[in-house]
Amino acid sequence: MATVTFFSPVACLSTVTAESSSNSSIPKHNPFRKSLVHKPPFASSVLSFAAAAALVLSPATSLSSIAADTSFHLYYGTAASAANYGGYGGNASKQDSAEYTYDVPDGWKERLVSKVEKGTNGTDSEFFNPRKRSEREYLTFLSGIKALSPVDTVLGNLALSDVALQDQIAGADSVRSDERRDSAGQVYYSYEINGANSHSLISVTCKGNKLYAHFVIAPEADWIRDEATLRRLHASFKTVDARASAASAT
Numbered sequence: 001m002a003t004v005t006f007f008s009p010v011a012c013l014s015t016v017t018a019e020s021s022s023n024s025s026i027p028k029h030n031p032f033r034k035s036l037v038h039k040p041p042f043a044s045s046v047l048s049f050a051a052a053a054a055l056v057l058s059p060a061t062s063l064s065s066i067a068a069d070t071s072f073h074l075y076y077g078t079a080a081s082a083a084n085y086g087g088y089g090g091n092a093s094k095q096d097s098a099e100y101t102y103d104v105p106d107g108w109k110e111r112l113v114s115k116v117e118k119g120t121n122g123t124d125s126e127f128f129n130p131r132k133r134s135e136r137e138y139l140t141f142l143s144g145i146k147a148l149s150p151v152d153t154v155l156g157n158l159a160l161s162d163v164a165l166q167d168q169i170a171g172a173d174s175v176r177s178d179e180r181r182d183s184a185g186q187v188y189y190s191y192e193i194n195g196a197n198s199h200s201l202i203s204v205t206c207k208g209n210k211l212y213a214h215f216v217i218a219p220e221a222d223w224i225r226d227e228a229t230l231r232r233l234h235a236s237f238k239t240v241d242a243r244a245s246a247a248s249a250t
Helices: 009-023 033-037 041-057 059-069 115-121 151-159 163-170 220-236 242-249
Strands: 072-077 100-105 123-129 132-143 172-181 187-195 198-207 210-219
Touching (some): 072 123, 115 123, 132 220, 151 163, 151 187, 151 198, 163 198, 198 220, 210 220
Antiparallel strands (some): 072 100, 123 132, 132 210, 198 210
């Protein structure tokens, strides 16, 4: 499996800073030293503004700013079957019956999932960025699955019922996978699909005879801008014990 080497804006900034520091060591006999040190007030203001603008526009700063400035709320999903689905408003979950949770950025909109869609591809919930509807997160589930298959086969099985996912995998520059266990020993598979036009983060797990798959997808331009937020959404997904959730709500 191919491995992607990500560009590090922080490393780049460190290199620039080091070079700037070395270049700023001006000999005392330099005839231009006075003019460089004692700049007119207007020139100093222009340079200060330019420096501030460079910081705002730098990739490293924008990522940290997104993580710090974005607020989130917790979504509680029920993963109800299509037979028990209450129509277009039925996927508004309640904490006391939740089977899974994940973070949603404040301001994102919920797309109400139809009963037909839930019955055909298992989509249980979905949210999208109203500024760019193709930047979204959603969850699908399948009943009757007691345990995960090997990590290198699960993604292909998910793609069997998802044409868009098939296209992403087929046109991907790289597909990375990982496996982790939570404190209770539950196994989660993580996948990262890096394509020319889009970026996807997928988390898959099994619990209570169900397979849950959480997707975070963004066009490449939005991924570059919102990477910190999108990775947080991906990391936030987990299943919960409905009984424990009900007890905490009382």
